[in-house]
Each structure stands twice: as structure tokens, then as C-alpha cells.
Amino acid sequence: DKEYCIVHNRSWTPLSQTLDAALQYPLVNMTSTLLCNDSGVSPDVVKDKALVVMRGVCDFGQKLLIAQNLGAKYLLIVTSTMSQHSFPYRYAKVHIPLALMRYRDFLEALQVFDDDMQVKLYAPIRLKIDPSIAVMLLIAIATVVLGGYWSGACERDQLNSGTGRHGGGESKEENGELVLYSPLKVIFFVTLMCGMLVLMYFFYNILVYIIIGIFCLASASALFSCLDPLFILISVPFSSFSIRNWNLSVRSLILAAVCISITVVWGVYRNEDRWIWILQDFLGIAFCLNFMKTISLSNFKICVILLSLLLAYDVFFVFITPFFTKNGVSIMVQVALGPDASGEKLPVVMRVPQFSAWPLNLCGMQFSILGYGDIIVPGLLVAYCSRFDVWINSRKKIYFVSCCIAYLLGLIMTFAVMLLSGMGQPALLYLVPFTLITSAAVAGYRREMRQFWSGTTYEVLDSSREPLLPGVLPSNPDPSLASLPTFYSVTVP
16 A cells, blocks of 8 residues: 545545545556547446546546546646646536646556556545644744743843943943844834835745755854853863964864754755654754844833834735735745745744644645744844843843743734634734733833833842842841942943
């Protein structure tokens, strides 16, 4: 027994949902004819059997009616291109199943079984709720939590070392970080994204290779940035040497070689859907973590502007652009999944195979996907909340924890709406309101909205206490702190 992929239109004649329930018939190989007419075909040869013919120039309805009149039970049409668009309309007089089969699959079947074949046609059920959604949820929330925590830890290290500027951008830029503190920069950034997406729509077959090259370089650098602190943490002993005043360590060279090798493997085998999704998700997680750590939003005002603009961007390119495209498919979907004419896909999504769709994977791997932007964009707000917790010395990390929970709930809402509606959703439509409203609510409840909005940071000298307003004396100062200043200092960047 061997299974092959077929394309079948369920609106014509339904198939059995399980292999055991499907009826089995002998297969008659008539690929030497197109079956555009019944001349030269004996009814005794095809009666109560499955018939396979070549595609040819006549339409499917004509072939079906001829096969049905000859007494055939199934009609298989061998073709080099399989698509649901090959079924333009339904023929009311037809009651036998029709399916398309790939030409190379039929040639393989002939080599395995010769001409003495029995055939069954069935269409397995696809579950609406697939376990891959849980895996995708875990990947997304883990990446956001780790990225936010890493950003906060770096901020604390800078403050402890005395190089931090309490939200300012100079020292961060010296460390290779980019701080977005100007609304004009945010607007320019979003406009650039819109222009790039439109260019990708019109020049996909050219720009896709440029994006793949950029992703290889960026993901290798991001992977090195993520793994290097782990090597330092476990204190792996490696020697160092210098070349022209450059201090190099064997550890860094080995790690760089490993990161480049992993990226090269992905680049070479990027179209092997069976297993390369694991490597792409691994590199994608590193890319998102490094992005959240490298790009900093200076205050909540910038967060609101950026996330609101990207929410409008996401909704427009998913829901509005189908009215302007020729095939009625949104620009976002066509760019993310790639056109049918090209086998190349943009490495901009996390992919997890749908575990309940293994029979359908014969026709191509079925994936649940989540865009990098649906992790990075809310992740930038989570990272800002984590840094703000450091600035106010919050031991419970109230902003960071609250924003992570809001992200999780927003993601669950996204998947719930997707399952109920049966169509893909712009995740930012749910993630942005959940995270922004939750963060603002926490700041309002704690009466810290002014500091949270403007990015004003203040140090708390006693880390065991909740911070007071700048310049306010504690009502009952701790005698053990008599030697320390009793006021709280504020620094405005």
C-alpha cells in the first residue's frame, strides 16, 4: 500500500473521510487517451473500475460524463499542475468522484505496482483545533518573556556599572543599541515598512533573495549575541590572542563558526519543509530576542505611537488590500506565503507542522504560522516595561509580568477568533490593545502614569520599599538608614 496526494473538490462529489470506509476498485490505465470522446473505449474494460487519463485540452465535465456513461466508478486525471482552480463549476449530472493526481506520482506508482493496481479515494478530516497551536503559543510567549527579561537585565547591568543614562540613548548607542525616542523616527520606520511590503508584492521574485541573504546575516549575528552570554556564564576556559590590536578569543571564534554553519545549513536546505522548520524557528527566536534587546523604546508615548501605527498597518494590508488585488488575496498573505510561481518563501514567520494533518502532508506540509512582527512589536513594549521595573526598582516586576500576561491573553484571543472565523487574523489587532491597555491600567493604578508616559526614571535608595514621588521625605524613615540620604532622586533624560 502507498498513499499519494490528490486534489478533490468536495462540492462535486464527496469522498469517504477514512481509508477503511472508502470503496476499492481496480485501476484501468488509459493515459494514452485524453477521453475527450468515447471512441475506441470499450465499456466492458472500464465498467465498475477506476479510470485514469491524461489532462488534455477538453474540460473535466466532458471527461466525467464520458467516464460515467462508460460505467466507471472513479476518474483520476494525471496532470503536472494541481490546483483547486481547475474545478471551475459543478456539473449537476455527475455523481462519480473526480480527482487530480501528479504526473510524477503516477509514474512512481507504475514502477511500484505495474498495471495491476487497486485504488481508493478518501479525504481525511482536518481538525479545527490542532496541537500545533499550543506549540506556537509556547514559542511566542517564551520568546517575549526571555526578550523582555534580557532587556531589563541589560538595563540593570548598565545602571550598576554607572554607564546607564536612565533611559537616555547615548550610552546605549555606544553599546550597539538603538533607541527610538522621536515620533518622527517611528513614523519614518513604519512608512519604510509599508513601502518595502508594496515593493515585495510587485518584485517578489527578485527581492526574496535579498531578504533571505539579509536574514542569514542577521540571524547568524543574533544567534552569536544570544549564545555568547551563555558561554561566558558557564565560564568555558578558552585562550585569547591578538591580531593587529584586536583581542580575539578561541571561544568567540568557535561560536561564530557554529552560528555561521547553522545559518548556512538553513540557507542551503531552506525549502526542505520536512525538517528545516525546526532550524528556521530556532534562528527566528534568536532574531526576535536580539531585536528586542537591541531596539529600545524610550518611553510609553513612543510605544503607543509605534504599536498603533503598526496595528493600522497590519489591518490595512490584511483586510483592505484584498479589494485592490487581482486575485482577492491580501498583500500581506501573498508576501508572507509567497506566490504560487515561486518556491521561495520569506523567512518572516514561525512555522509548526499541523500534527492532525499528517495525511494531507503528502500534498505539502501543512503549517501553523505566526509572523515575527507579532512577537517583536508587542515584545518591544514588554521590554520597555521590564526596563521601567528596573528604573523604579520594582521587586515584583509588576509592569513586566502584567504585560506578559496581557500578551498571552491577546494571543489566545487571536487564535480563538481565527478558529471561530475559519480565516487568518492580523494578530496585532488583538495583541496591541491587550498590551497597551494593560500597561496603562497598571501605571494609572500605581499613580505612575506621568513617569511611565515620559520615560522619566527615578532611583529608589531602599530597594525593600515602594518608590515615593521625587523629593518627598518618607513619613517614618527607617533608623537603620540614618546614614543614607532620606530623599528620593529623580533624573530626567
